[in-house]
Every structure is written in C-alpha cells, then in structure tokens.
Amino acid sequence: MKTIQQASMYSLSIMLLCGFLGAVAITPDAIANTAPRMKLTKPSATGGGHQLHGGQQHGKQGAQPQPRRRGAGKQLLLENGEGATVEFWAPDLGFQEIKVEGGRFSIPKPAVDNYHAVVAERQQGDLKQAAVRYEYMRGKPSSESPSRLAAAQKTEFEIEPAPIPREHSRYMANKKWDFILRFKGKPLSGVPVVLETSQGSHIEAVSGDAGLVQFIIPDDFPEVKLGRRNNPPAELSLFAKYKAESTRYETTLSAAYYVDPGHWRSKGLGVAVAGLGLLAGGFIGGIGRSNKRGKKQ
Amino acid sequence: MNLSAIRKLVQIAAFGFMVYGSGLIGYYTVDKFSNALPALSCAFNHNTGDYCTLIPFQHQMAHRVGETIANEGNLLQGLIPTLITLGTFLILFVILSKAFCGWICPLGTFQxxxxxxxxxxGLQQRKSVDEKVVKRIRPVKWLVLFFLVFFLPILTGLGYASHDLVDPYCKICPSRILTTLANGNTDQLVVDQANPVTMGFSIFGDFLFGLMIALALTVRQPFCRICPMLAMNATFRKLGLLKLTKNASSRCEKCGLCAKACPMDIREIHTEMVKKDVTFEDCTLCGRCVEFCPDKNVLQLKYATIPIFSASSDYFKKRKKAQKAWEKVTLASLKQPTVQPEAKS
Incomplete structure (x- = not known):
C-alpha cells in the first residue's frame, strides 16, 4: 500500500515537473507559431555530422576528407515542406523546378558559378509559406552580381541577406549581419524577425526603416577547436510572419554559419608583434639617433 | 601645379577607390573592376574597389595548377584560369605600365x-640607401614572387604543404593589414594560433607591418623594394606603353640629381649612358627623376613613344624651389617663436 502511494507521489511529481519544463521550453514565439516552420537545411547538419564547402566531411573521428566536388552534388533537405514546390534560381534570375522526394534533394548542375538560390513555396488554406537558401556553386564564371539575385523577388514574403557573404566568405559568429524584410518586393518595417540556430540560440529583432533588421550571430558553438577547418559549421535560420488581407505569410531564410576565428586569433598579440616591428624599424631607420641629435642641438 | 602634386592627387583618388570603392562599384568579387590589378589592392578588405592580381594567382596555383598535376589531369585546362588572369593583368599593365606602383598602389601611397x-x-631622412644594401635587397622581391606567390601554393595543391599555404603572400602582405585597418576592421592585425604555420606567418606579417611603418618614416618606400608586385611588373615592363627614356648628355656624368631624386635609389638612371629605355626593374614610374633633371629632354616620360613629360631647366628650378619650401616646413620650425622687432628693443 505504502509502495503504491509512493509510486503515485513520484508519478505526480514527475508529471508536474514535466509540465513545468514543458512550459519553460515553449517560448512565446513558439506558441504563436503552431505550424512547423518550413526551411531548407543541409542534411548533414541535422543528421549529426556537418559538411563544409566542397563536400569535405568533418566532425567525425577518423573521417577521411572527400575529394572536392565541383558543380552539382550539393544535397539539401526541405524540412516540414510536404507538398511544396522547389525552384533553383541562377544568378541571371533564370530558374527551374526541382523534384523533391521525402524532403531530400540534390541541386542540379549549374551552368555558371556564384550564388544560386533555392526557393521552396507552399500554400495551405490561407497560409503561404516560403523558404529560401543561397548556395555558392562552382562552374563557369558568371558575370552576374549576387546582389541582383538577392534583390530579386523570388517569393512574395522574403528575407533578403544584405549582403550575402561575399564569394569565399561566410556567416561568422559574433559578427553583425544585415537583412531586409520584403513583402511583394517592397521593404517591410515593424515586423518581428526571429533568428534561431541549430545550437539552440533564439534572438528576436524588429525590422526597422527600409525593412532593415540586424543580428549579431550568436557564438554558441559548444566545443571550439583551433582552426576553422576543425570546426564544422552549424545552421541558422531567420523566420518572420506577416498577415496581409486574409492571407498569412511565413518566410524562412537559412544558411550555414561558422565559429568566430577570434577564438584562436589574438588581437593583443598582433598589436604587440607589430609594436616589436615598429621598434625594430625605428632602430634600423635610425630614428633613435636622429632624436638624440635633436636633443643635443 | 607640378608633377608630384598631380601624382599625389591621383594617389589619393586611387587610394579612395582601392580601399573604399565597393560603395561605388559593388560588394561582390564579380562586381570588382578587374580582379587582376597590378597593385596591392587587398581582397581581405571587403570594401575594396578591386583585387590585386597576386590573389587569383596564388589560388589558381593551388587549386587549379597544383591539383590538376596531383590528379594527373589536363594541365592546359588547369592553366586556363591563370592565363585569363594573366591576360587581364597584361591589358591593364600595357595601359599604365609600372605606374601602377608609383601612382595607384595604396601601400605605396601609404608609405x-x-x-x-x-x-x-623632423626625423632625419635618409636621402638614399647605401648602394650595396640596395643591390643586396633587389633579389628579395623575386624570391618573394617565386616562393610565396607560385611555389608554395603549387606545393599546397600537390598536397605537399599545409592548406594554410594557399595564399602565403597574402598572409604577410602589409596591404592586407593596412586596408582593413583603414576600414576600422582589426581582424587582420592578429596572431593566428590555429597551427604553427598560421602562427608563424601571422607573426611575420604583423612584424613586417610594424617594421614598414617605422622604416617609412625615414627611408623612402621600404616595402616596395621587396614587393612581389614590383617583380611581377618588372617581368612585363617591356610591354607597357608608358616608359622612362633617357637621351644622355655629357653633363649627366657629373650631375646625378636623377638618382638622388629616385625614391627607389636606382643609380643606374644616372650611370646609364647608352640605353634609351631606362625603365629599370625597380622603377615605379613616379617621374621624380624627370622633375629633378635640369637638362632639357634628357629624361622623358613617354607614352607609346610620345613624350608626355620632359625634363627642362625652367621646370627644374621651380621644382627645386618648391621642394626646398616644402622641406623647410616641419613641426620644429612651426614651434620656433618668431622674433618680434619690439622684443629686441
């Protein structure tokens, strides 16, 4: 009897604790967005490993580097996007539809290099959802500026990176990045935008004048090793929602982001070494001699 | 307005474009002016108007040439990007020749x-560097060009060197630190402790930056003397339309003002009595030697055989006077109290 009572007490405690933890875990934003967010991610980012540019696998002990793959072959995953149409946009704004089966798909071989956009769209009743992701592709040199692709209206409600990290550059933690929120091609101000990372960070901001919203990407990598190539990227996504007339719009922009190299780069030491160089230069150049002469005079 | 003043204005405008030009032409690589500029305009600076040609050369040596050889691929195919970069570089170089060093390079302007x-x-200025030192330093730029721009990146592509050596010259280039600092970005003045290679190169780069600053206060153009871009430009100097020419006169032997005026201490401008083309390997086509030559038409800057600036005694006199007036004004001279006649009485 006593045991049953104890068991009931334990069960009740556990239920209460779970309820409490559940309440804590659900943020106000999450409550407001009951529909799962549609977003485009790298399959490896959600599957435990990570993938760097060029298809090199990292993050697994003993994993051998894979040969660099040029052009096609990048795999993406459309999360919570059943029934969505997916388009692949080239830098010259030409686009083609991509077949998606089970959420996972390969980006087709591009005609030219530089940034391309993958755009997923879906309408369910009064809800229109969109997900955008920019991927750098290798190929013949493109003469089109990525600014044209970023600024083009690819879907009705869109978060535009302003700018996309430059070719061979990337989103870095601890750096401030600008984005522009647009509705039907026009900047939209006063709308909340959420940044979430695959490491669990959650930041909110509101779009200001000209739809501009700024985020400092959180430095939330749990384990940082020395050197960029030893640290796999994580995933970030920006999410916003908006209601116009009787339609609800939701949009997501996702990208990979990397560890802040400040973890293994010392500015203090850099200044100190440059200072030593200054001293050495002063000695070689005879600045000291010159000053002594000046004092004597 | 004398040639030096005009050059200063061009240098300031070029510095503005090379260091802050992305606002004018665009942020992305594809927006840049050429991506193969014969001057140290750094791609690490995200606001640059153009990229120095040494950046694509290093990357192409590693990723295209080195990797093609390593994979036993078609070498000609691997060389195509390099040939495109070289072609772009040559088109620009033919137009302005080595004046890219003396008129355009932001690092030259800074020095x-x-x-x-x-x-x-009021720091004591070295009028000229000792001839022996100049001769000893001259091969360094060729070594830097060969080892850091071509050899080490190819070794990386072949898999014999660390991946951190894809762009070894960029890692020590003072223009990388200067142009990023000029944009308020301190990310390049660091000691990179990721591994011994990055640490060694970053320490050397930072030290070189400090050394260059201190030396430039008393010695003219210290880094230019070892710059691989100077070597690169020297390789193709016969192709440039802009040239420094000399019609030696008997007075040249006793004069030597041209060599004294030269910021690169090229004494051969003075001693050369036979050759017409005196665009020597270290020449930056700044034109100072022409300005300070007192004999008519002995030294000339010619563009496609047409003289565009020639030495003359009248110009020389005015220029010398202007130089003296300029050198007279120092911080110490400004501090000296002016003696008033009343005070004497």
Missing amino acids: ELLSMIGQKL
Missing part, C-alpha cells in the same frame, strides 16, 4: 604619406 609625416616630424 609616401609616412615619409611626409617623418619629414614634418
């Missing part, structure tokens, strides 16, 4: 600015 500051601070 001249430091020299001016040193002079105004």
